Amino acid sequence: MPLFASIRTLKGVGEKRAALYEKLGIRTLWDLLCHYPRGYEDWSAPRLISDAEAGVPCCIRGWVAKAPTEYRVRKGMTLYRFRVTDGYSSLQVTLFNNPYAAAKIHRDDEILLYGTVTSDGRGTEMTSPQIATSAEAKIRPLYPLTEGLTNKMLETNVDSALEVAARVGLPECLPTDCVAQEGLCDRLTALKNIHFPTDRRALEEAKRRLVYEELFVLQLGLLRLKGRNRRQSGAVITTDRTEEYVAGLPFTLTGAQRRAIADCVADMQGDAPMSRLIQGDVGSGKTAVATGVAYTVIGAGKQVAMMAPTEILAEQHANSLQTLLGDTVRVGLLTGSLTPAKKKRLQEAIAAGEVDFVVGTHALISDKVQFADLGLVITDEQHRFGVAQRATLAAKGRNPHLMVMSATPIPRTLALILYGDLDVSVLDELPPGRQPVETYTVGEDKRDRAYGYVRKHLDEGRQGFIVCPLVEESEEMDLRSATEVFQQLRQGPFRGYTLGLLHGKMKAADKEAVMAAFAAGEIQLLVSTTVIEVGVDVPNAVIMVIENAERFGLAQLHQLRGRVGRGKHQSTCILISDNRGEDNLRRLGVMRATNDGFKIADEDLKLRGPGDFFGNRQHGLPQLKVADLLSDMPLLQRAQSRAAALLDEDPNLIRHPQLWQAVEHLFEQVGDQGLN
Numbered sequence: 101m102p103l104f105a106s107i108r109t110l111k112g113v114g115e116k117r118a119a120l121y122e123k124l125g126i127r128t129l130w131d132l133l134c135h136y137p138r139g140y141e142d143w144s145a146p147r148l149i150s151d152a153e154a155g156v157p158c159c160i161r162g163w164v165a166k167a168p169t170e171y172r173v174r175k176g177m178t179l180y181r182f183r184v185t186d187g188y189s190s191l192q193v194t195l196f197n198n199p200y201a202a203a204k205i206h207r208d209d210e211i212l213l214y215g216t217v218t219s220d221g222r223g224t225e226m227t228s229p230q231i232a233t234s235a236e237a238k239i240r241p242l243y244p245l246t247e248g249l250t251n252k253m254l255e256t257n258v259d260s261a262l263e264v265a266a267r268v269g270l271p272e273c274l275p276t277d278c279v280a281q282e283g284l285c286d287r288l289t290a291l292k293n294i295h296f297p298t299d300r301r302a303l304e305e306a307k308r309r310l311v312y313e314e315l316f317v318l319q320l321g322l323l324r325l326k327g328r329n330r331r332q333s334g335a336v337i338t339t340d341r342t343e344e345y346v347a348g349l350p351f352t353l354t355g356a357q358r359r360a361i362a363d364c365v366a367d368m369q370g371d372a373p374m375s376r377l378i379q380g381d382v383g384s385g386k387t388a389v390a391t392g393v394a395y396t397v398i399g400a401g402k403q404v405a406m407m408a409p410t411e412i413l414a415e416q417h418a419n420s421l422q423t424l425l426g427d428t429v430r431v432g433l434l435t436g437s438l439t440p441a442k443k444k445r446l447q448e449a450i451a452a453g454e455v456d457f458v459v460g461t462h463a464l465i466s467d468k469v470q471f472a473d474l475g476l477v478i479t480d481e482q483h484r485f486g487v488a489q490r491a492t493l494a495a496k497g498r499n500p501h502l503m504v505m506s507a508t509p510i511p512r513t514l515a516l517i518l519y520g521d522l523d524v525s526v527l528d529e530l531p532p533g534r535q536p537v538e539t540y541t542v543g544e545d546k547r548d549r550a551y552g553y554v555r556k557h558l559d560e561g562r563q564g565f566i567v568c569p570l571v572e573e574s575e576e577m578d579l580r581s582a583t584e585v586f587q588q589l590r591q592g593p594f595r596g597y598t599l600g601l602l603h604g605k606m607k608a609a610d611k612e613a614v615m616a617a618f619a620a621g622e623i624q625l626l627v628s629t630t631v632i633e634v635g636v637d638v639p640n641a642v643i644m645v646i647e648n649a650e651r652f653g654l655a656q657l658h659q660l661r662g663r664v665g666r667g668k669h670q671s672t673c674i675l676i677s678d679n680r681g682e683d684n685l686r687r688l689g690v691m692r693a694t695n696d697g698f699k700i701a702d703e704d705l706k707l708r709g710p711g712d713f714f715g716n717r718q719h720g721l722p723q724l725k726v727a728d729l730l731s732d733m734p735l736l737q738r739a740q741s742r743a744a745a746l747l748d749e750d751p752n753l754i755r756h757p758q759l760w761q762a763v764e765h766l767f768e769q770v771g772d773q774g775l776n
């Protein structure tokens with residue numbers, strides 16, 4: 101396929117430019133064609149000068165009323181001024197140091213100007229506009245660029261690539277009836293018009309076709325992952341061992357935890373493998389549910405794997421599992437920071453079935469990890485992992501059960517589409533005795549009082565956190581970095597207390613040592629960045645101070661705050677911020693008003709907008725190029741049912757190799773997602 105040839109086959113693209121393209125991830129002609137514009141400049145519908153909105157870039161068509169006059173303002177600075185009229189009003193145009201452009205402008209020429217109009221008492225003006233002849237009245241693409249690569253180069257190269265595409269032809273990849281019924285334009289037209297639209301309508305049509313194609317491919321991929329529901333379970337459970345598990349626990353399960361475990365066990369007794377999402381707010385006790393289910397699976401002679409997004413979390417899980425499950429269960433911890441020798445030994449033990457419960461980070465996905473008999477796969481904090489990673493782990497067993505745990509609520513309509521394969525149990529009850537975390541916001545001037553309050557808690561034998569946004573001091577932003585704060589606190593307000601420091605740039609082993617010391621109560625106050633955000637559980641920690649609270653998103657603040665209030669003591673969270681911005685005040689207000697993760701997620705969506713929420717890799721789905729999951733929802737639903745119909749006919753896409761390739765391509769980028 102000539103379109104998969106290197107872009108160096110294009111005229112004007114040599115080694116140097118190819119290297120620049122490589123930076124944008126563009127290697128082939130096809131990659132280039134899929135490098136869609138990030139926006140457009142509309143030169144196709146020029147406005148009257150009087151209709152131009154101040155401050156908004158636009159295009160104006162007019163005639164040169166007076167040729168440019170040159171003004172030498174000072175050494176090295178020459179202005180060119182001329183006047184343009186559209187028959188109704190006129191506009192003064194100023195160019196800086198641009199004799200070349202000025203020389204091309206003659207009286208009575210018809211020209212197009214693209215720029216921003218400003219108006220004051222003396223009249224209307226446009227400074228340094230782009231200038232073109234009226235023959236160029238079209239919609240121009242604006243590309244994502246990299247240094248050394250200009251928009252003009254992109255335009256020229258894309259144009260040549262489109263010529264190649266037109267010559268070799270682009271076979272239709274969507275089912276033909278679907279193209280007809282959805283009224284989609286063909287692929288070549290779509291590509292031509294996404295790059296060089298003839299008009300607005302053509303652009304919209306091109307987008308609709310490409311969005312549909314992208315959503316269709318996404319749905320094919322998701323449905324193929326879901327296909328497992330129809331398979332035969334590899335670990336049908338006959339004996340429910342929940343009562344045995346419960347008897348050994350140091351606490352009584354909540355009703356919600358009981359129900360969730362029962363849901364899972366019932367699933368696992370069926371013919372198809374379980375696929376269940378356990379959704380529960382921070383602190384609702386998801387781990388105890390996971391271990392309960394695992395207990396029954398291990399009792400049936402199967403292995404369990406649990407994947408966590410960070411080493412700290414994996415380590416913590418390994419410890420708490422051992423406590424909850426008792427000594428009879430053999431727990432192994434597999435992370436990237438094990439020495440090669442230890443890793444190898446553990447992998448051998450896993451393959452030999454000498455480990456019952458393997459906890460780890462994404463290191464679990466490695467090809468080298470093989471299980472003797474994997475019966476259950478658990479992923480914690482599901483949104484941190486891609487759907488494909490989850491599937492890769494599951495593929496290490498013969499249709500094992502699947503359980504995903506998440507504290508991130510996503511809107512229901514979307515959840516149905518994205519996680520339609522998963523049954524859901526909700527933990528809507530917190531363990532008894534939990535009081536909501538009291539939350540205050542204070543200005544920087546109250547920091548000393550906040551510290552005094554922290555000391556009081558430490559003196560009573562409790563522990564606390566001080567959270568800072570960044571690791572290293574940054575000059576531009578006056579943020580209190582963890583390292584700096586740590587030094588100051590240790591020598592100042594918290595002299596005589598034991599402090600620990602935790603940040604993302606530390607070696608994994610050091611992080612673990614600090615976390616272990618904190619969990620053991622040897623560290624009283626932990627100064628940290630957001631590495632503690634996910635899942636860390638130390639019930640004796642009752643106070644948290646968050647510096648520069650305006651720097652954190654709502655969902656993140658909620659996750660952070662969830663690190664306290666996990667035991668029987670009343671807990672407090674103090675948000676320090678001097679930012680009086682409206683958005684910030686509203687966000688901090690929400691934090692003060694509620695501890696309910698679902699409400700907070702709702703507010704977060706409202707404040708940040710769906711684009712940001714979903715653009716932020718919160719969902720573990722492949723990055724989409726043109727589609728927007730929320731606004732394109734109706735299209736998404738139609739694409740889903742069409743994709744399902746196609747898979748019924750051709751489950752392995754053998755007769756649709758192009759689509760198969762597209763699915764592979766879209767999902768292969770997911771692999772490196774979710775690793776922070």
Ligand code: ADP
Binds near residue numbers: 386635639666
């Ligand atoms: P999350 O849902 O945020 O992952 P965890 O599983 O970490 O929550 O549990 C939070 C804390 O609550 C842990 O210290 C855990 O031991 C404790 N816990 C869980 N279930 C109960 C319960 N039923 N009663 C008392 N404490 C519980």
Ligand code: MG
Binds near residue numbers: 386387480
């Ligand atoms: Mg957890």
